[in-house]
Amino acid sequence: MPQALIIGAGDGLSASLARLLAREGYAIALAARNTAKLAELAAATGATAHACDAADPAQVARLFESAGEAEVVVYNPSYRTRGPLAGLDPAEVQKSLQVCAFGGFLAVREAARRMVPRGRGTILLTGASAGVKGYPESAAFAMGKFALRGLAQSAARELHPKGVHVGHVVIDGGIRSARRPETGEDSLLDPDAIAETYLQLIRQPRSAWSWEIEVRPWVERF
Template sequence: MPRALIVGAGPGFSASLARLLAAEGYAVALAARDTAKLTALADETGASLHRCDASDPAQVAALFDQPEAAEAEVVLYNASFRVRGPTVELAPEDVRRTLEVCAFGAFLVAQQAAAHMLPRGAGTILLTGASAGVKGYARSAPFAMGKFALRGLGQALARELHPQGIHVVHIVVDGGIRSERRPETGQDTLLDPDAIATAALAAIRQPRNAWSAEIELRPWVETF
């Protein structure tokens, strides 16, 4: 049974991917700082739960000491944190935390995933990006910094690891995602998390002679 690990699991895209991969026969592992919120999803998918702060090197290393992570053929980094406000009013520690979660944590997880995938010569690392990784918005400098760094990490990893058999894909989620707090109006103006998961699965299945290093997903009405 193939294994998949989702770090920064929660509702939305990561939950949809967990369900889809479980349906495809994967043994799914879900990692997050708060695993209590994942109990229902774990029950639904048969996933194992792992408590981990992705910005802590020791906790990430401990996560990959477990076979559920070490043997994963697919690893998704989905953790994110953001703080908004005028630049002159932002608390430096909040900015640091944004960078730690959005970018440094992604490096830690990708580093561990690559270390375990390289001896096998195969594997897929997915990084969940955002509009902020393509264009910076006013009053959102920290998130832009973190997501731009994540995109740069994805590009560097793809160039380094693709020739060694490890597929790295940065997924730009450009637009609002449908949720209970943000319901669809019936005009397909929001990204469907199940549709994002389907696109991710298609990337996972790509043959190595036609790999994507980045895919952009947006609803038809989204400007770019």
């Protein structure tokens, strides 16, 4: 049974992805700082739950040692702080960079160490509009997501020829959730639909690998 590791698991997109991959026959490992919130999802998908601070090198290394030989690794964590540049708290900006980008590096590094010797595997990094468009009063998040995108592009160019597929998914729009209900006709991204796109990336033939794909609601402006 192939294994999938989802880092930064919770409700929304990561939950949709866990359910879909479980239906597709994957053994699921879920990682989050707080595993208590994963109990229902883990029970529904037969997943194992692992406590992990995604920005801590030692914890990420232990996660990969305990989670098994994952064929698919998804990095989903984000941290956002808003406000005018002149008033931003440096500690909050640093946390955005640590969670959005440095944690992604740690996950890619650990995954590559295991996948490259096997000559196969898929690493998917969850991006955002902020990774291609810097919005006002969102400098910290833009910095983190731009860095994650650069990591994905560099890693893809290095690892694709070694048999490891690296993909960056730009989520360009709001994601529908209980906290963010639909207000129009498909005006928000359906997390189940996004999960289907991840599955398509996982299944891409290596003769036509994508390193990046954007998903957005049909009403979202480019």
